[in-house]
Amino acid sequence: MKGFIEFIREKGVVGLAVGFILGGAVAKVVAALVTDLISPILGLILGVAKGFESFVIKIGPAKFMVGHFVSVLIDFIVIALIVYYGVTLLKLDRLEKKKGK
Numbered sequence: 802m803k804g805f806i807e808f809i810r811e812k813g814v815v816g817l818a819v820g821f822i823l824g825g826a827v828a829k830v831v832a833a834l835v836t837d838l839i840s841p842i843l844g845l846i847l848g849v850a851k852g853f854e855s856f857v858i859k860i861g862p863a864k865f866m867v868g869h870f871v872s873v874l875i876d877f878i879v880i881a882l883i884v885y886y887g888v889t890l891l892k893l894d895r896l897e898k899k900k901g902k
């Protein structure tokens with residue numbers, strides 16, 4: 802049991818778990834932001850009545866869900882920017898864990 806507790810402390814498993822949980826929460830907030838605010842605005846600009854996510858291009862029997870793809874792409878970009886600026890502003894990119902023995 803002692804070895805397991807040392808592993809958790811040494812490898813930062815608790816911090817990883819907290820980051821994972823917060824990442825899931827941020828992803829939900831960003832998804833809501835894109836779905837509830839950004840997509841309807843894009844829908845108004847592009848003239849898609851039901852919102853941008855419903856924008857589909859049909860070629861024969863194939864349906865290309867362009868609106869959904871762009872919405873997921875916006876999600877990714879917003880999350881990436883939040884992570885980048887969060888790490889940069891908190892100066893987490895300069896932290897080095899020094900192991901003292």
